[in-house]
Amino acid sequence: xxxxxxxxxxxxxxxxxxxxxxxxxxxxxxxxxxxxxxxxxxxxxxxxxxxxxxxxxxxxxxxxxxxxxxxxxxxxxxxxxxxxxxxxxxxxxxxxxxxxxxxxxxxxxxxxxxxxxxxxxxxxxxxxxxxxxxxxxxxxxxxxxxxxxxxxxxxxxxxxxxxxxxxxxxxxxxxxxxxxxxxxxxxxxxxxxxxxxxxxxxxxxxxxxxxxxxxxxxxxxxxxxxxxxxxxxxxxxxxxxxxxxxxxxxxxxxxxxxxxxxxxxxxxxxxxxxxxxxxxxxxxxxxxxxxxxxxxxxxxxxxxxxxxxxxxxxxxxxxxxxxxxxxxxxxxxxxxxxxxxxxxxxxxxxxxxxxxxxxxxxxxxxxxxxxxxxxxxxxxxxxxxxxxxxxxxxxxxxxxxxxxxxxxxxxxxxxxxxxxxxxxxxxxxxxxxxxxxxxxxxxxxxxxxxxxxxxxxxxxxxxxxxxxxxxxxxxxxxxxxxxxxx
Numbered sequence: 001x002x003x004x005x006x007x008x009x010x011x012x013x014x015x016x017x018x019x020x021x022x023x024x025x026x027x028x029x030x031x032x033x034x035x036x037x038x039x040x041x042x043x044x045x046x047x048x049x050x051x052x053x054x055x056x057x058x059x060x061x062x063x064x065x066x067x068x069x070x071x072x073x074x075x076x077x078x079x080x081x082x083x084x085x086x087x088x089x090x091x092x093x094x095x096x097x098x099x100x101x102x103x104x105x106x107x108x109x110x111x112x113x114x115x116x117x118x119x120x121x122x123x124x125x126x127x128x129x130x131x132x133x134x135x136x137x138x139x140x141x142x143x144x145x146x147x148x149x150x151x152x153x154x155x156x157x158x159x160x161x162x163x164x165x166x167x168x169x170x171x172x173x174x175x176x177x178x179x180x181x182x183x184x185x186x187x188x189x190x191x192x193x194x195x196x197x198x199x200x201x202x203x204x205x206x207x208x209x210x211x212x213x214x215x216x217x218x219x220x221x222x223x224x225x226x227x228x229x230x231x232x233x234x235x236x237x238x239x240x241x242x243x244x245x246x247x248x249x250x251x252x253x254x255x256x257x258x259x260x261x262x263x264x265x266x267x268x269x270x271x272x273x274x275x276x277x278x279x280x281x282x283x284x285x286x287x288x289x290x291x292x293x294x295x296x297x298x299x300x301x302x303x304x305x306x307x308x309x310x311x312x313x314x315x316x317x318x319x320x321x322x323x324x325x326x327x328x329x330x331x332x333x334x335x336x337x338x339x340x341x342x343x344x345x346x347x348x349x350x351x352x353x354x355x356x357x358x359x360x361x362x363x364x365x366x367x368x369x370x371x372x373x374x375x376x377x378x379x380x381x382x383x384x385x386x387x388x389x390x391x392x393x394x395x396x397x398x399x400x401x402x403x404x405x406x407x408x409x410x411x412x413x414x415x416x417x418x419x420x421x422x423x424x425x426x427x428x429x430x431x432x433x434x435x436x437x438x439x440x441x442x443x444x445x446x447x448x449x450x451x452x453x454x455x456x457x458x459x460x461x462x463x464x465x466x467x468x469x470x471x472x473x474x475x476x477x478x479x480x481x482x483x484x485x486x
Contacts, residue, residue, distance in 0.1 A: 035264050037257060039289040050293065050310060052169070053234070053267050055386040056123035057344055058377075059171070060370075061314055061353040062113060063321040064155070065131045066095075069102025069358035072324030081355065082322030085133050085179055089196040092134065092180040099133075100150055102358050109360025110155065114162035116354070116362060120370040121377035123385070126171035126236045126351060127159050129225055131322075132193065134180025138228075142220055145180055160229045171234030172225055176250050176272065181217060185209035189244035215251055222255060226262040235259055237271040237292075245274045246291075253290065269296045269312070277302075277311070294349075301339060305346030305389060312349040315339060317369050323355040330365045333372030334414055334475045340373065340384065341411040341477070345400025347389035376474040379438035383409035383479045393428050406484035408432070414477055416470045422480070423449075426459035432482040436469045444469075444480065 036045060067082045075098065079088040085095045117125055130136045138156035139148025147155045160170050178184040179195055182202060186194040187209060202209075226232055246252045252272040259266055270292030275282060277297035287295050287309050294310035301313045317336065318327040336352065343350040352373075354366050377384065387402035387409070395401060399422075401410045408429065410422065426448060434444035445464035450457040469478040 035261050037260055038293060041289075049265055050267065053124070053294075053349070054310065054388075056169070057349050057384050057387065058120075058122050058340060059124040059126060059234075059312075059349065059351045060113070060117040060120070060122040060168075061173075061321075061351045062125060062127045062159075063131065063323075063353060063355045064105075064128060064137065064360065065322065066099035066103050066133055066135045067131070067322040068356055069104070070099055071357065072320070072326050074098060078326060081320030081324040081327065082128075082131050082133070083193070084322075085198075086193050086195045091195065091197040091201040093201070094197070095133070095195075096135075096145070096180075103147075103150065104358050105147070105151060105153060105155060106359040106361065109356065110158040110162040112360070112362060113159070113354065113356070114166050114168065116367060116370050117163065117168055118166045120352075120374040121381055121384075122168060122352075124169035124171055124233060125159075125163050126173050126234055127156065128173045128175075129156055130175050130178075130221070131173075132175045132177045132179050132238075134175075134178040136221065138225065140221065140224055142217060142224065143181075156225070156229060164230070169233040170229070170231065171236055172232060173236040173238060174222060174225065175238050176218060177239070178214065178218075181214055182207045183210040183214035183217070185211040185214065186244075188249050189242035192241045192244045211249075218250070219255060219258065223258060223262065226259060226266075232263050232266055235263075235266055235268045236296075237269055239271040240274045242274060246272060256290075256292075267293045269294055271296060301342050301346065301348070305348055305391070307347075307391065311347075312351050313339070313343055314351040314353065316353045317366050318355075321353055321355055323357050323363065327355075331369070333369050333376075334477060336369055336373055337376050337475055337477050338411075338414065342400055344384050344387050344402045345389050345411060346391070372475060376477065379474055380477075380479045382407075383411070383437065383481070394425050396422070408482040408484075409437075410480040410482065412465065412469070412478050412480055414470075416465075416467065418467050420465045420467070420469075422463045422465065423460040424463075426461050429461055429482065431485045432461075433485050434463050435481050435483070436465065436473075437479045437481055438474075439469060439472050439478070442466055442469050442472065 063082055067084050070084055072078060072081055074084060074088050077088060129138055134145055136146035138146060139154035140146050147153050163170055179198055186192060250272055256268060270287055273291040275285060277295045283302045294312055295306060297313050299315060317331050319329050320327045340350045354362050356362050383402055387404045390401040390403050393401060399413055401408055434446050436442045436444060447462050448459060449462050450459050465480060470476050
């Protein structure tokens with residue numbers, strides 16, 4: 001049998017003056033009962049709220065904004081992706097004059113995003129409602145610097161409609177940093193990213209910083225996002241550093257309280273605070289409940305996961321988040337599938353990014369990767385969805401496993417060209433039926449073997465997987481299923 005211990009441990013003219021901060025928020029329904037805030041929840045209440053997210057395992061991240069039209073270049077000068085304004089030190093007027101005319105979302109572009117996400121098997125999605133550049137993808141009266149005023153479109157509305165009708169849960173990314181709003185005070189933490197020429201322009205124009213005023217704007221936009229678009233499942237903040245964190249910088253407790261009052265079931269990451277998953281040396285720290293529901297390592301998967309902490313690795317397919325025509329370092333489908341397997345084996349989620357072009361179309365290399373992941377998921381998704389990682393079973397280095405119900409799933413290594421033998425200590429697993437997902441004709445050998453030990457013989461269950469399993473597997477990544485027979 002698979003031991004009880006194993007299961008128990010799985011555990012254009014839009015400048016700085018175009019703001020209307022006091023615009024009336026959308027009407028909101030009063031909650032029928034007192035909202036229990038995350039830091040007030042019992043363990044059972046928290047588990048109930050987090051369950052869908054823990055079960056989902058796989059989401060799509062979408063970085064789309066004015067930077068998408070620049071494609072990594074400003075008047076011929078390379079500047080990267082979504083950080084191009086900061087990397088080239090551009091003030092917002094100079095940046096917007098070049099970027100706004102290039103932002104041309106085609107009709108139906110969000111349908112293509114949602115169709116791809118559904119094909120790949122994504123259970124939730126997160127869209128950049130506003131990135132650091134300050135441009136909102138929604139239609140709002142709080143500023144003219146938004147898609148509603150620039151192109152007469154509410155991209156957030158289109159996104160929620162497209163994804164919701166496919167049964168994909170809705171998430172919003174929202175930057176607390178703002179390189180456009182004149183009141184945003186980057187001096188709270190000078191090391192936090194900010195375009196140098198924007199700072200110089202504000203000084204030249206004699207515009208003082210007023211973080212209190214900016215926070216009214218920030219909070220009003222968040223309130224608008226959480227009241228106009230139906231059920232919102234995830235709020236993905238970005239990001240904090242040094243002293244620019246928490247209540248001092250963002251009135252984080254107030255923001256989180258508002259979010260849970262308006263959307264009681266919402267799940268939020270930890271980036272209103274500076275324990276954000278960037279620093280691997282802090283991987284062992286426990287996430288305080290008031291700092292968010294999960295931690296968010298970026299472009300990496302922690303070596304041992306985060307035992308006792310919910311987490312999600314956000315990952316690019318290339319090197320950039322936003323579209324960049326020079327971003328050709330594309331990960332293979334096999335690499336991405338292996339990362340999805342690794343996240344599942346370590347009790348985490350994978351949020352995989354696309355960076356659409358100016359017209360909203362998805363670069364073909366990214367489409368190919370997502371579709372290949374979808375092909376693999378059609379065969380192997382039972383090892384991913386609703387799984388919990390297996391952290392206390394002795395497997396070869398680089399081999400992970402998940403558990404769902406009475407079945408253990410072993411993610412076999414890539415590149416095997418001959419029969420493969422896997423040994424697991426018999427006290428950890430016994431009385432199971434082995435098979436390869438999607439390959440009923442491939443028979444896995446199984447036997448119990450004993451070897452001399454220091455005090456007494458050591459027993460193992462030995463599984464022999466034919467090389468044909470790799471030849472037949474989608475992307476050459478087979479999954480061994482061990483079903484409990486007891």
